[in-house]
Amino acid sequence: MKFYILRRCWWLWWAEGMVVWPFVFFRPKTPNHRLVRHEFEHCYQVHRMGVLKFYSRYVWLLIKHGYRRHPDEVEAYRIQWTPLTVKERIWLSLGKVRLSDEDK
Numbered sequence: 001m002k003f004y005i006l007r008r009c010w011w012l013w014w015a016e017g018m019v020v021w022p023f024v025f026f027r028p029k030t031p032n033h034r035l036v037r038h039e040f041e042h043c044y045q046v047h048r049m050g051v052l053k054f055y056s057r058y059v060w061l062l063i064k065h066g067y068r069r070h071p072d073e074v075e076a077y078r079i080q081w082t083p084l085t086v087k088e089r090i091w092l093s094l095g096k097v098r099l100s101d102e103d104k
Helices: 033-048 051-065 071-080 086-094
Strands: 001-005 017-020 021-024 094-096
Touching: 017 033, 021 033, 033 051, 033 086, 051 071, 051 086, 086 094
Parallel strands: 001 021
Antiparallel strands: 001 094, 017 021
């Protein structure tokens, strides 16, 4: 599964970053480690669950719990302080996230 990283998304005024398969959008030109790790966690979630299941579940849980108590957001916020792996740093430099079955 591939995601393409797009930076300088000036239209993304309500958030610093967002994952909408197959894209990872960042508002800042150079996103910080915390933001990148948070959005990459969403990439892993999409990969684990599949696109349709992830987004339909995401919307349902967003309605049910709100953004701050959403289980996928809680997980991403919890893990955002974890340092980026070598593979993740490479993805960021290439502008592409390439998840394989080993990454599930």
